[in-house]
Amino acid sequence: MSQIDDLPPLRDVIETHGLRAKKSLGQNFLLDLNLTARIARVGGSLTGAQVLEVGPGPGGLTRGLLAEGAAKVLAIEKDARCLPALAEIAAAYPGQLTVMNADALTVDTGAHLAAPWRVVANLPYNVGTELLVRWLTPASWPPPWESLTLMFQKEVAERITAAPGSKAYGRLAVLAQWRCDTRIALTLPPEAFSPPPKVHSAVVHLTALPAPRFDAEADVLERVVAKGFNQRRKMLRAALKGVVPDLEDRLLSAGIAPTERAEQVSLEQWCALARAVAS
Known part of the structure; x- marks a missing residue:
């Protein structure tokens, strides 16, 4: 596997810092840095962009975002064990990475990033849907973010992009498609992660519309x-x-x-x- 930067391979980072993924935090770490860079590119060029990342873990996707030209990445990580690994990335990209040891559900992103920002994240399974609903239901529209590139279990991704009449069609599809263009950008097998989850995952890309598709309160x-x-x-x-x-x-x-x-x-x-x- 080729490297996207001069930092150590992710397997070495995980071993050095003892970062065994915690099921209680919904953690599944992406190991392939070429894949994380590919995910970073899903929404187009990141040159000069401000990006929010939730649940960076050992920093595989974080490195992809920075290597692709993000001007600033705000990485919110609840697991303090990951902070030393993320600090090494911050040192390699001076002034471009801000790491917060916090619960993403409690952070005021607008206090740290200039709008419009992008959200790119391999979301922890246990809070992913709640975060998505919050991003889709701000107090006013358009929101301060311009796009969401999010990793979910494949089943959840299909619920976001589902069409009427299908079994996957539900509340998430209506909320997402009312205000966004949605698409599944790529699907990932369990072996792309450490530890491998029991299901396939998928990256969903949502682009905020200037106004909702149809009038409604x-x-x-x-x-x-x-x-x-x-x-x-x-x-x-x-x-x-x-x-x-x-x-x-x-x-x-x-x-x-x-x-x-x-x-x-x-x-x-x-x-x-x-x-x-x-x-």
Whole structure:
């Protein structure tokens, strides 16, 4: 394997610092530096970019981001064991890497990066979906980030990019596709990681749209979609019971048959229903 910088191979870094991945932190380390550089390039050139990385671990993706020209990387790592390895990367890229030993759910990214920034991360499995939903539901739109390049379990990636009528289609697909262009950029086998997970992984790329695809109040849309998919096997007239007194009339006004199920409703129809409920 060729190197992307003059730092030691990742296997040596992991051995030197005793970085056995912790299941409790959802850790699976990427070892192939050529692969991490490829992931860094998914969203286009990083020259001059400001980047947020969550869960860098021993720094494989961090090195990919810096080698690809990122002007500044903010790496948030909860596991203090990884800090010495990340400090070695910071020394090799003076002034370009800031490492925070913190929980990403508690960090105000805007205090450390200039908008618009990008998010590129091999997200810890146990907080990945929650972080994604937070990034998709800021107080105002467009958000301070311009794109998200995120590693998930393949099943989660398919839920983000799913089309109506498919089993994977649900709340994540609606929230993501309402405000973003989404695509699966590449799929990775378990053996790309240490330790190998039991499932394949995939990198999803989301690009923020200037405005949502269809008009809707965000809080109403989120509430209606969550309730609808919470009982996805039921017809909507039952799954959404109690949302508004004249529910069936609102469904019909949005072009949705009350007998439809949540997975059959398009993004445009969900937005129309949110408008009908809000009115």
